[in-house]
Structure formats: C-alpha cells, structure tokens
Amino acid sequence: MSTTPRKKLIEVSIPLEAINAASAREKSIRHGHPSTLHLWWARRPLAACRAVLFAQLVDDPSSWPDRFPTPEAVEAERRRLHHVIERLVPWEASNNEEILNAARWEIARSVAWGLGEEPPAKEDGAAILAYLQAKAPPVYDPFSGGGSIPLEAQRLGLRAYGSDLNPVAVLIGKALVEIPPKFAGLPPVNPASRAERARGGRWQGRGAQGLAEDVRYYGAWMREEAARRIGHLYPEATLPDGGKATVIAWLWARTVRSPDPAAKGAMVPLVSSFMLSTKEGKKTWVEPLLDPTSPDGWRFEVRTGKLSKADEDRLKSGTKTGRGGFTCVLTGAAIPFDYVRNEAVGQGLGQRLMAVVAEGARSRIYCSASRDQERVARSADPAWGPEELVTTPSHDVDRLPMYGMPRWRDAFTPRQLVALTTFSDLVAEARDTVLADARAAGLPHDGLTLAEGGNGAAAYADAVATYLAFVINRSVDRGSSICSWDSSPKMEALRNTFARQALQMTWDFAEGSPFSNSSGNFIFNVEWTADALSRVPAVANGAIHNIDAAKNSFPVRPILISTDPPYFDNIGYADLSDFFYVWMRHSLSGIWPDLFRRLTTPKARELVATPYRHGGKKEAEDFFMQGMSEALVAMRKAAIEDAPLAVYYAFKQSEAAQDGITSAGWASFLQAVVDAGLALDGTWPVRTELANRMIGSGTNALASSIVLVCRKRTQGASVATRAEFVRALKREMPDAIAAIRKAGVGPVDMQQSVIGPGMGVFTRFAKVLExxxxxxxxxxxxxxxxxxxxxxxxxxxxxxxxxxxxxxxxFATYGFDARPSGELITLANAKNVPLATLFASGVFQDLRGKAGLVARENLPAGWSPTNDKAPTVWECVQHTIRVLNAEDGGAEAAAALVAQMGPRAEDARALAYRLFEIATQKGWAAEALVYNALAQEWPRLADMAPEVIARGPVAAAQASLF
Structure with missing residues (x-):
C-alpha cells in the first residue's frame, strides 16, 4: 500500500490532441447534448471534463515501480492509458457502457491499489460502480455553472457534487445530476404508457428515459391546451395564390419618429437588413415603398427575383448607415443613434410588420405584411409580465434600457407575453395531473416534495414540472423581441435571443409561432429537452447546492476538486440569467421556494469583475481576486491529499488575441493559486476550435482555457534564490518537455503546456528570492x-x-527561398561542414550561384533512412511530411519511415516542433500548420510502426517507396 501521494496521469502526460479534437467536434453536437437542456454561458466541453477527471484519479504508471519496473514498461502503460482516454472522449462514447465501464475500471484499479486492494472484475459493471461509490473520493465543483464537471463525474461512476451562487445554474445542475438518479429506471406514469404496459407491453428504458417520456407526454398536452386557449392569436397566413398556411414567424421592424420636419412626424423603420432569403435563384427581400394611403406614408412589400451585387449589398444594409445610425425612408435624412436613444427613452419605439414567413411544402413562403395580421398581433392583452428591472448599465445588456426597455417584460411583444405566461401557468396544471397519474402508477405517496428530498409521487410531479419549466425557458430564448431572422441559404430560420453571450439590441426582429412545425415551436422545445434528459447518465448519487464559493463551507469533504471558475469580467452571468430567472420564478417558486425566494439572481457576491458594481475597474478586479483567493484557500483545505486539484482558467477573447501567456490576468490568477498554498504540477491547454484555425498573426494561438493541475504545497517548503530556481528549471524541464511531446501535445500547445512543469518547480519552494x-x-x-x-x-x-x-x-532566415551561394558558405563554415556535403546530403540544392533548401515537392520518391548512406534529421522530417500528405502515400508510408529512423525518430520529432516555432514567429501560417499536423500525428505513426516492422522488411520498404 502506497504511503506517499502518487503521481496521477494528469501530472505527467495526457493525449491532449485527442481531447481537443473531441472538444472542438462537440460544438457541432446538438440533439441530446446536455447543453441543450438549458442555455448556460461558457460551458466547458464534456470531453475535456471527462478526460481531466479520469486523469486526476488514475495513477501514472511511474507511481508503481514494482508493477512497471522499467522506463519501457512505464511508457507502454502510459500509452495504453492514453488509448483509454482517446476512446473515452468522443461524443459517441458518452453513453457507450462498454467504453465507460473500461474507464471506470481504470479509476477503480488506481483507488484499489492505493488502498492495498484489488479492483472488481473488469466485466462486472455493477460491482465497479458500487466500488467507486464506496471507495472513490467524491468530486466537487464549487463553480458548477452549467453542470458539465459534476455530470461527467457522475458518468464516470463517481459521487458528483457541485455548488453555485446563481439559482439558475443550481437548477440546471440539479436537473442534470441530482434529479435523474432519483427516478432512474422508472417507467413513465402517463396514461398512454400505462395503457400500453397494461396490454402486455414491457418498459425497456433505462436511466431517465421514463422521466423524459413523461416530459414529452405532458409537454404535448400543454401545447394542445395552449393552442385551445390562445390559438386565435396565431392566425394562418394568406398566400399569394389565396391559399392558407401556418405561420413560422412574423418579421417586425422597430420604428422611430423621423427627425426631419419634412416627414411631418411620421414613424419610419429602423432595419438592419431587408434580405429575407439569400438562397441563389430564390433571393427574397423586403422593399420599403412610398405609399400615401399607408400609415406614415410608406409600406413594406416582399419581392423575389434576381439581384445585382450592388442591390443586394444595399438591401443587406437595411436603413442602417454603419455606426452612424439610420436613414429616413421618406426623406433620406440621417437618424443618429443618439436621437434614436433619446426618442426610445422619451417616447418609445414603435413596431411595423415587415413580412410573414409561412410553411411551404419544401421551402419557406414569404408574404407581404397585412393589416389583419398586424391587427391580431396588437390585440394580445397580457395579464402578466416580468416587471423586474434589466440591470448592468454599462454592459451589453444595457442596450435594452438605452432603447426604452427598462423592464424584462419590455423585451417581449404583447403576444409573446401572453403565450409565455399561458405556458408558464400550465406548468402548475400539468404538475397536478402528473401527481394524480404518478399515484395511479403506484409511486409511493410520502408527501415529501422534490426540494425536501422526496422520491415519491409528489417529488416525481415536481421533477416533471421542473423540466417543463426548462421547456418554457427554451421558448423564452426563442420568443423575445431580441430574436432575429437568419436569411442565410442553409438556415432561413429564427435566431435565438442569445445568439451571443450578451443581450444585443435588434432592430428588425422575428416573432416565432409556438404552434408551427418549424424553428422555435413549443413541441420542438419539448423534444430537445426530453432528448437531452434521456441521455444523462443517472448512474450515481449527486447533489448541487446553492452556495457562495468564496465562503464555501463544502457540505461534503474531503473532496476531489475539479472546477471551472468564472474569469474576471468575461460574462455577467447574474445579469444575463435574470432573463430566464424571472420566468422560472413564475413557474417554479412553489416547487423550489429556496432557489426562487429573491426577485432576481444575487449579484453583489458574484465573482465577476464588473466595474459598475464595484466602483471602477481596479476595485472590481480587486474584488474578484480577493474572492477567488478565498475560494482557492477553501478548496485547498477541503481537498483530498492523494490527488491533484484541477482548476480551469478561461482566457478572455481579447486577452488570448493580444496579451498571450504573459497577460496580467493570467499572471494574477496564477499568483492567487500560489498565494492560496497550492503548487502547480501541470498546465494543459484545452481548446474548442480546430487546430487549423488556431494560427494567426505569426503567433501561437491560445486555448480557450488552461487546466491548472495543483497540489497542496508541502509544509516546510524551502526558500530558493533566483539562481537556484533557474538551475532547477534547466535540470528538470528537459525530461518534462520530452514527456509532453511523447503524449502527443502539438507544437501549437507547447508554450502553454511547458508552463506546468516550470511552475511546478517555482511553486515547490515557499518562495524564490530575487x-x-x-x-x-x-x-x-x-x-x-x-x-x-x-x-x-x-x-x-x-x-x-x-x-x-x-x-x-x-530556414530560420530564408525559409525555402533561394539566396546567393555565399550565404550558404557562411553558414557551412560556421557549422564546420563542407559545402559539397550539404549538396550531396539531399538537403540543399546547387542553383549555379544560388542555393536553397530542396522543396518538399522536389524530394525524391523512394527515399528511406535505410537506403541513404548519410541520412539527416532534416530529411526524416521533410520526407515524412511528403509521404503523409501524398495521394499514394498516407499514414502507413509515413509510419514505415518512422520505423526505419531508429534513434533518429525522437530527433525528427523534436525538429518538427522547432520548425513550427520558427514558422509561427515568422508568420508563415501554412508552413506552421504542416509541422503542427506532423507532430500531432506522430504518436499514431509511432504506434503503427511496429505493425509495419512486423510485416517484414519487404513490406516496410514497399510502404516507404512513395
């Protein structure tokens, strides 16, 4: 049994490229992804969370010298564990029990070995889960936000806990982690499902699938009941041929009184684009026409046909004139933004219907606005709307109060308010029905609510109602006057309110129909919610608490800390989440009374550096760092001793683009970690963009976040001088860098990854003295x-x-350009190598008075390290790139070359990293991508090499002839 903390895999190496590739791909996953259950901002990718948690808990093989006694055995085991992670991180693995059980067993093995025990059998998934629940440390995220980390902890079979100050985030976490296990495996209670089972049908679902089926059933009931009550407010459109069709959306323009006296006080449109569809051959737009018979002397007319580029550009600009404001359609007079703001606050903006979008057989049908359609919309008379004030007078969200919308209800049209209120009120009615049906289905009637910890009929009814309220919040996101119309050829659909991580003012907006069969309709929102719910793991216990992280008492301890805290002023979570909170409170205050006891979300203690709230930028940053330092100290005290903490640091967009790894925010955050008594063991850059988008302006691009791997600093740590610190860096970093390269970390991520071992040396000391x-x-x-x-x-x-x-x-000076031969002679003399040797090597070419590197496309086919009398590392790199990208070559041919390199293989790999650094410093983005791709591919080529060798020398030689 080990008596000292064992190194975990995350402290040595992880397959970062596989993790980042899965994280980037995850952004395109929609149906069934937990993020679609409810919007939350800046979620970490599930792939990254899953991999980090696994690597936090699984021992690095170097921790067990008796089991892995040689460097070769350690490296082989490390690669095997990397392959486990590579299988674990794709989205398709998230509900693959075979892959998940394999990962759970690896965690159980490390836990068991640490306790001097043996793990359960690999094949016994139930026993593995039971062992992890009993013996593995609970995972806790004190900034759980959208719930990604606790959810992935639960997926790995661990006890999952989290907390957040924001009630919306807390309820999202409960809906993902806490509620589903309570009702895992239960069949649906709705009458249709019960009747089917009574006829002999057998419920075959698992996890939360029964709960999801009930959300679908009662959500469909709510839609039908709402249609009966308010369907008259959503009339069909009259098509040009006289037929009728269901409306997808009504497109509106905000209007303002013209400042030009010649317009005689007419209200004129504020439009950002007149284009409705930009599909080739079917371009459709709205044309504003002067019409003395229409209100204010103008009207909109929908037109379809061909457009010149100049006309299309004009229509795409609407009545906007860039940053200057708008133009009056009646007189051409300028309408400055300041004028619009003053009018909006003083008199209010108006609205005019621009066009109606209807459902066609195979495409959208765009109809001109009609007075009847406008009259019906204006007839809506909402009985309720959220009266709470929109906050943050100096944030993106301020664009609503600036334009005459000080209350949250002002962000919705009267018809939208009627619809959302109707659906919200139906949640309580649906809950009563679910309660009766749950009792009829045989669920115990213990009288305990969900908030009280119950798991009987009443709690089940509360659970269904909670998810139905999430459906309404999806409808809120797609049912405000901030929504816009996406006219791009592939979309032609409603954009949601939070197309950005802010509330941005929209001038022409789209009002969707909850009763259509297209984007934004209520049943779609039911399906998205139920689909996400049906795929949550629901395999282990979990709980999410409403706690201030800076003052966190951690109701569970000791704990494994894995957390994604907010970063400075990146996102004003509290201000933005009020948009949802006011509606959730209307639906759920009786079900979750503690979460919704306030009128709006708590803001004073939110760990975000908002200058307007704290009296200035410096005061806001001081508040943030003070609170974050308190939270880090609390985490250190509560954390288990034998595993590292993982803290995600999220780079701001501007910080990533400009300041890089030396930014003040990054240094300040690391300083807070050090001051909290933590030592850094690793820094792993996690990105959510593909690698080919990560190079620009000649600099290494930053990841979207960096995972800081921390340990508690040992008591009695020594003090070092600057010189001692530098000597320790030079002594220890080479091996650490080699391990990072072997893990497959690409050159683009090296600069951030090497910070880890370097900071590990720095933070080992109590302090380093200048x-x-x-x-x-x-x-x-x-x-x-x-x-x-x-x-x-x-x-x-x-x-x-x-x-x-x-x-x-x-290359560092000229790239692949040719220069006078004298330049090469100078370099050759400096390196004491004859010029003839350089030309004979196949690296340089003699161009009669000029010289240069041989371009890859001119390298001879059939080259191999085994048939070259004096192979060079340069040739190894360039030929491997050549065959890897050749149409008749590929990975097998490249692996054959790697197999034949022998000891030169590691030098070739190191050269690829060096060439990447030079190319990025020079701004040669395309060339840098080539070396980054080779470095990232290298582990796979090295894995394939033994197979090529095993097929014999003839096969290897044939593979390398490309």
Whole structure:
C-alpha cells in the first residue's frame, strides 16, 4: 500500500490532441447534448471534463515501480492509458457502457491499489460502480455553472457534487445530476404508457428515459391546451395564390419618429437588413415603398427575383448607415443613434410588420405584411409580465434600457407575453395531473416534495414540472423581441435571443409561432429537452447546492476538486440569467421556494469583475481576486491529499488575441493559486476550435482555457534564490518537455503546456528570492520559464547532425527561398561542414550561384533512412511530411519511415516542433500548420510502426517507396 501521494496521469502526460479534437467536434453536437437542456454561458466541453477527471484519479504508471519496473514498461502503460482516454472522449462514447465501464475500471484499479486492494472484475459493471461509490473520493465543483464537471463525474461512476451562487445554474445542475438518479429506471406514469404496459407491453428504458417520456407526454398536452386557449392569436397566413398556411414567424421592424420636419412626424423603420432569403435563384427581400394611403406614408412589400451585387449589398444594409445610425425612408435624412436613444427613452419605439414567413411544402413562403395580421398581433392583452428591472448599465445588456426597455417584460411583444405566461401557468396544471397519474402508477405517496428530498409521487410531479419549466425557458430564448431572422441559404430560420453571450439590441426582429412545425415551436422545445434528459447518465448519487464559493463551507469533504471558475469580467452571468430567472420564478417558486425566494439572481457576491458594481475597474478586479483567493484557500483545505486539484482558467477573447501567456490576468490568477498554498504540477491547454484555425498573426494561438493541475504545497517548503530556481528549471524541464511531446501535445500547445512543469518547480519552494531578497512574482517566473524553454530548444538543435543544423539556420532566415551561394558558405563554415556535403546530403540544392533548401515537392520518391548512406534529421522530417500528405502515400508510408529512423525518430520529432516555432514567429501560417499536423500525428505513426516492422522488411520498404 502506497504511503506517499502518487503521481496521477494528469501530472505527467495526457493525449491532449485527442481531447481537443473531441472538444472542438462537440460544438457541432446538438440533439441530446446536455447543453441543450438549458442555455448556460461558457460551458466547458464534456470531453475535456471527462478526460481531466479520469486523469486526476488514475495513477501514472511511474507511481508503481514494482508493477512497471522499467522506463519501457512505464511508457507502454502510459500509452495504453492514453488509448483509454482517446476512446473515452468522443461524443459517441458518452453513453457507450462498454467504453465507460473500461474507464471506470481504470479509476477503480488506481483507488484499489492505493488502498492495498484489488479492483472488481473488469466485466462486472455493477460491482465497479458500487466500488467507486464506496471507495472513490467524491468530486466537487464549487463553480458548477452549467453542470458539465459534476455530470461527467457522475458518468464516470463517481459521487458528483457541485455548488453555485446563481439559482439558475443550481437548477440546471440539479436537473442534470441530482434529479435523474432519483427516478432512474422508472417507467413513465402517463396514461398512454400505462395503457400500453397494461396490454402486455414491457418498459425497456433505462436511466431517465421514463422521466423524459413523461416530459414529452405532458409537454404535448400543454401545447394542445395552449393552442385551445390562445390559438386565435396565431392566425394562418394568406398566400399569394389565396391559399392558407401556418405561420413560422412574423418579421417586425422597430420604428422611430423621423427627425426631419419634412416627414411631418411620421414613424419610419429602423432595419438592419431587408434580405429575407439569400438562397441563389430564390433571393427574397423586403422593399420599403412610398405609399400615401399607408400609415406614415410608406409600406413594406416582399419581392423575389434576381439581384445585382450592388442591390443586394444595399438591401443587406437595411436603413442602417454603419455606426452612424439610420436613414429616413421618406426623406433620406440621417437618424443618429443618439436621437434614436433619446426618442426610445422619451417616447418609445414603435413596431411595423415587415413580412410573414409561412410553411411551404419544401421551402419557406414569404408574404407581404397585412393589416389583419398586424391587427391580431396588437390585440394580445397580457395579464402578466416580468416587471423586474434589466440591470448592468454599462454592459451589453444595457442596450435594452438605452432603447426604452427598462423592464424584462419590455423585451417581449404583447403576444409573446401572453403565450409565455399561458405556458408558464400550465406548468402548475400539468404538475397536478402528473401527481394524480404518478399515484395511479403506484409511486409511493410520502408527501415529501422534490426540494425536501422526496422520491415519491409528489417529488416525481415536481421533477416533471421542473423540466417543463426548462421547456418554457427554451421558448423564452426563442420568443423575445431580441430574436432575429437568419436569411442565410442553409438556415432561413429564427435566431435565438442569445445568439451571443450578451443581450444585443435588434432592430428588425422575428416573432416565432409556438404552434408551427418549424424553428422555435413549443413541441420542438419539448423534444430537445426530453432528448437531452434521456441521455444523462443517472448512474450515481449527486447533489448541487446553492452556495457562495468564496465562503464555501463544502457540505461534503474531503473532496476531489475539479472546477471551472468564472474569469474576471468575461460574462455577467447574474445579469444575463435574470432573463430566464424571472420566468422560472413564475413557474417554479412553489416547487423550489429556496432557489426562487429573491426577485432576481444575487449579484453583489458574484465573482465577476464588473466595474459598475464595484466602483471602477481596479476595485472590481480587486474584488474578484480577493474572492477567488478565498475560494482557492477553501478548496485547498477541503481537498483530498492523494490527488491533484484541477482548476480551469478561461482566457478572455481579447486577452488570448493580444496579451498571450504573459497577460496580467493570467499572471494574477496564477499568483492567487500560489498565494492560496497550492503548487502547480501541470498546465494543459484545452481548446474548442480546430487546430487549423488556431494560427494567426505569426503567433501561437491560445486555448480557450488552461487546466491548472495543483497540489497542496508541502509544509516546510524551502526558500530558493533566483539562481537556484533557474538551475532547477534547466535540470528538470528537459525530461518534462520530452514527456509532453511523447503524449502527443502539438507544437501549437507547447508554450502553454511547458508552463506546468516550470511552475511546478517555482511553486515547490515557499518562495524564490530575487537578488534584493524580495519575493519573485509569478510574472517574472513565467518569463524565466519561457527563457529556459528557449535555451533547451536551442541546445536540442545543437544535437542534430551538421546538415540539419545548417538547414535549420537557413530556414530560420530564408525559409525555402533561394539566396546567393555565399550565404550558404557562411553558414557551412560556421557549422564546420563542407559545402559539397550539404549538396550531396539531399538537403540543399546547387542553383549555379544560388542555393536553397530542396522543396518538399522536389524530394525524391523512394527515399528511406535505410537506403541513404548519410541520412539527416532534416530529411526524416521533410520526407515524412511528403509521404503523409501524398495521394499514394498516407499514414502507413509515413509510419514505415518512422520505423526505419531508429534513434533518429525522437530527433525528427523534436525538429518538427522547432520548425513550427520558427514558422509561427515568422508568420508563415501554412508552413506552421504542416509541422503542427506532423507532430500531432506522430504518436499514431509511432504506434503503427511496429505493425509495419512486423510485416517484414519487404513490406516496410514497399510502404516507404512513395
């Protein structure tokens, strides 16, 4: 039994490229993804959360020298664990019990070995889950937000806990993690399902699928009941041929009184685009026409046909004039934004119907606005609307109060308010029906509500009602006057309110119909909610609490900390979530009284640096860092001793683009981690964009977040001088960098990944003293770490063969361009290598008075390290790229070359990283991508190499002839 903390996989190496690829792909997953249950901002990808948790709990094989006694055995086991993660992270694995059980067993094995026990059998999934529930540490995320981390902990069979200050986030977490296990495996209670089972049908669902079926059933009932009550407010459209069709959306333009006296006080439209469809051959737009018989002297008319580019550009601009404001359609007079704001606050903006979008057999049908359609819309008389004020006078959300919409109800048309209120009121009626049906289905009537911890009929009715309220919030997101119409050819659909992570003012907006069969309709929202619910794991216990992280008492301890805290002023969660909170409160205050006891979400203690709330930018940042420091100290105290903490640091967009890894925010956050008594063991950049989008402006692009791997700093840590710190960096970082490369971390992520082992050295000491005996700040340590990394890379380059060193120096100056031969002679003399040797090597070409590197496309086919009398590392890299990208080559041919390189393979891999760094520094994005792709592919090529060798020398030689 181990008596000292064992190194975990995340502290040594993880298959970062596979994790990032799965995280990027996850953005395109829609149906069934937990994020579709309810909108939350800046969620971490499930793939990343799942992989990080696995690697936090699984031992690195170096921790068990008796079981893995040689470096080769350690590396082989490490690669095997990487393959487990590679299988685990794709979206398709999220409900694959075979893959999940394999991952759970690996966690159980590490837990068991640490306790001096043996894990359950690999094949016994139930026993593995029971063992993890009893013996593995509980996972806790004190900033659980959208619930990704607790959800993935639960998926891995662990006890999952989380907390958040925001009630909306808490209820999202409960809906994902806490509620489903209470009713896992139960069949639906609705009468249709009960009748089917009475006829001999057998319920075959698992997890929360029964609960999801009831959400579908009672959601459909709500839709039909709402249609009976308010369907008259949603009339069909009259088509040009006189037929009738269901309306998908009504497109409206806001209007303002013209400032031009010649317009005689007419209200004129404020339109950002007149285009309705940009599909080739079917372009459709709205044309504003002067018409003395129409209100205010103008009207809209829908037109279809061909457009010149100039006309299409004009129509795409609507009446906007860029940042200056708008143009009056009657007189051409300018309408500045300041004028619009003053009118909006003083007199209010008007609305005019632009067009009606109807359902066609195979496409949208666009109809001109009619007075009857407008009259019906204006007849809506809402009995209720959220009166709470929109907050944040200096944030994106301020665009609503600035334009005459100070209350949340002002963000909705009267008809939208009627519809949303009707659906909200129906939640209570649906709950009563579910309660009666649950009793009839035999659920116990213990009288305990869901909020009280019950799991009988009353709690079940509360659960269904909670998910139905989530359906309404999806409808709220798609049913405000902030929604717009997407005219792009592939869409032609309603955009939701939060197309961005802010509430942005829209001038022409789309009002969808909840009773259509197209985007934004109520049944679609029911289906999306039920589909997401049906796929949550529901396999282990979990709970989400409403707690202030900075003051967190951690109701469960000791705990494994894995958390994604907010970052400075990136997103005003509380201000934005009020948009949903006011509707949830209307539907659910009786079911979740503690969560909805306030009129709006709590804001004073929210850990976001909002200057308007704290008296200025510096005061806001001080508040954030103070609160974050308190939270980090609380986490350190509550964390288990034998596993690291994982803290996600989310880069702001502007910070990532401009300041890079030396940004003040990044250094301040690391300083807070250090000051909280934590030592860093790793920094893994997690991205949600594909690698080919990550290079620009000649610099390494930053990940969307970096996972900080931390340990509690040991008591009695020593003090070091600056010189001692630098010596330790030079001594320890080479091996750490080699391990990171072997893990498959691509060059684009190296700069951030090497911070981990460097900061591991820095934070091992109680403090590092500068020459004047002052404590070295983190920002200085980061600079030294990067400097030492550069030195290590340069020293590595010196180990290459002489022609490769010359080629590297030439590439750093000229790339693949030819230059006078004298330039090459100078470099050759500096490296003490004859010019003839460089030309004979196949690396350089003699161009009669000029010289240059041989371009990849001119490299000879059939080259192999085994048939070259003096193979160079440069040739190994360039030929591997050549065959990897060749139409008749590919991975097998490249793997054959790697197999034949022998000891040169690691040097070739290191050269690819060095070439990437040079290419990015020079701004050669395309060339940098080539080396990044090779480095990322290298682990797979190395894995394939033994197979190529096993097929014999003839097969290997044939594979390398490309």
């Amino acid at each position: 020459d004047d005996d002052s404590a070295m700040p983190v920002k200085t340590a980061l600079s030294l770490i990067n400097r030492v990394w550069d030195e290590i890379e340069n020293e590595l380059s010196e180990a290459f063969d002489a022609p490769s060193q010359v080629a590297l120096a030439w």
